Amino acid sequence: AQSVTQLGSHVSVSEGALVLLRCNYSSSVPPYLFWYVQYPNQGLQLLLKYTSAATLVKGINGFEAEFKKSETSFHLTKPSAHMSDAAEYFCAVSADKAAGNKLTFGGGTRVLVKP
Amino acid sequence: DGGITQSPKYLFRKEGQNVTLSCEQNLNHDAMYWYRQDPGQGLRLIYYSQIVNDFQKGDIAEGYSVSREKKESFPLTVTSAQKNPTAFYLCASSLNRGADTQYFGPGTRLTVL
Numbered sequence: 001a002q003s004v005t006q007l008g009s010h011v012s013v014s015e016g017a018l019v020l021l022r023c024n025y026s027s028s029v030p031p032y033l034f035w036y037v038q039y040p041n042q043g044l045q046l047l048l049k050y051t052s053a054a055t056l057v058k059g060i061n062g063f064e065a066e067f068k069k070s071e072t073s074f075h076l077t078k079p080s081a082h083m084s085d086a087a088e089y090f091c092a093v094s095a096d097k098a099a100g101n102k103l104t105f106g107g108g109t110r111v112l113v114k115p
Numbered sequence: 116d117g118g119i120t121q122s123p124k125y126l127f128r129k130e131g132q133n134v135t136l137s138c139e140q141n142l143n144h145d146a147m148y149w150y151r152q153d154p155g156q157g158l159r160l161i162y163y164s165q166i167v168n169d170f171q172k173g174d175i176a177e178g179y180s181v182s183r184e185k186k187e188s189f190p191l192t193v194t195s196a197q198k199n200p201t202a203f204y205l206c207a208s209s210l211n212r213g214a215d216t217q218y219f220g221p222g223t224r225l226t227v228l
Contacts, residue, residue: 009155034216043119043205043219044158090157101146101209102173103217105157 002027002095006106014114019078021109023065023091026072031095033074034103035065038088047089050074061085086113117142119220121206126225128193128200136191136223138206144218146211147189151175152203152222161204164189165211193225201227 007022025031032051036044048059055067061084065076074091091106119140128134140147146165150158160173164183178197183189189208193200203224207217 004157036219041203041222041224043221044207045219046216049216101211101215101217102160102163103148103158105150105159107155107157 002031002093002104004091004093004104004106006089006091006109008109009107010110010112012112012114013081015083016080019063019076019081019085019111021076021089021091021111023074023076023106024072025074025091025093025095027093027095029095031093033065033067034092034094035059035063035074035076036090036092037061038090038108040087044090047076081111081113083113083115086111119206119208119218121204121220121223123223124221126223128225128227130227131195133192133194134225136193136204136206136225138189138191138220140187140189140206140208140218140220142208142218143186144208144210145186146209146215147183148207148209148217149173149179149181149189149191150205150207152205158205161191200225 003026005024034049035047048057050067058064063078088110090108092103122137148163149161162181164170180192205222206220209215209217
């Protein structure tokens, strides 16, 4: 079985400050890990994904995430927040290879950016 | 432009009525998925299909049905047996190989009156 936990359902950051969103996963096999972003009343857009290559993954809009197997974590960071980063962010895991490409999502973290 | 379309954007239904949500993709993807999104619960998988004429139940399939008669289409029917159908529904597709990315449509917001 696979599961994802995102710590903090809401995060508030000041414009220009570091954005850190936490994601921990549970998987009995090496996972694939994803971060998606969702703007209000829209679908999800892929930010980045980890597929067992480099442990530090760079994505769009200046985001990056680091896979740490020992900590079963895949935290998302951005050095300097922009107003346009206000959105909801979802971490997801795909590890059950026998079930195709099924994703299990965390509960999401809503980011508020203060001017 | 290639992508996934969902219609309608907003849908209202009376209790006891079945309703069908449309999902079409022109990405030539083999796999398609339906998710339900409720506040604070992330996305939960309803049904998925890895190939035409085949589909599997996800984590919350009760009260829903699907069909996959064409590669590009994967409609979802919300039946009257679904006890709490008001939610945001998202359709996705992927190439169905390993770590292939799932691409999402814009969603349909269903409200039961």
